[in-house]
Amino acid sequence: MKKITLSEILNIAEYEKIRPEFRKRIMGIKDLRRLHVGPFITYLFENYDTMYYQVEEMMRAERIVNDDDIMKEINAYNELIPGANQLSASMFIAIDDKPKRTKFLQSIINLPEHTFITVNNKNIPAQFDSRQGSPEQLSSVQYVKFNLTPEDVEEFSSASSVIKLTFTHPDYSHEYELSAEDKSTLYGDMTS
DSSP: OOOOOOOOOOOHHHHHHHHHHHHHHHHHHHHHHHHEETTTEEEEEHHHHHHHHHHHHHHHHHHHHHHHHHHHHHHHTTTTSSSSSEEEEEEOOOOOSSSHHHHHHTTTTGGGGGGGEEETTTTEEEETTSSSSSOOOOEEEEEEEEEEEEHHHHTTTTTOEEEEHHHHHHEEEEEOOOOOOOHHHHHHHHHO
């Protein structure tokens, strides 16, 4: 999947002109890519469009106009755009009650060892960004990648394949089976 370049970025004034329609389009894209696994964890599978939107929104919110500062944003968000045979997601752990959330994040500190995408009973481990969290508790936002083989990727195009997002942690054991639409969307990410 292609990466974001500086030449593609609109200045803040130009972005404001297109923002309402662009934002509406991106929210539709995100809706197709947001998958809930159990009661507390949601994946948002990222692609070029979702990350381009994040760069433009950061420039707008932070009033970033210097090319060097814009490049810092581009470089940070380009890390989340998947490569060939790869899926990339922002993973959100949402519990409204702060003490309950803190306790949960402490109890699942080793969740990275229990996080998979399962392709026809083959568990492919998630690769978590080691810069997030602390030794005491997991961060409530995680960036994860799944590195698949070309054969695994092809399974996404098969109607008979069973693909699941899986957690096997003793304190959070849940799975979500991808629909045909989910598989098609993610297959496009890995093959574009």
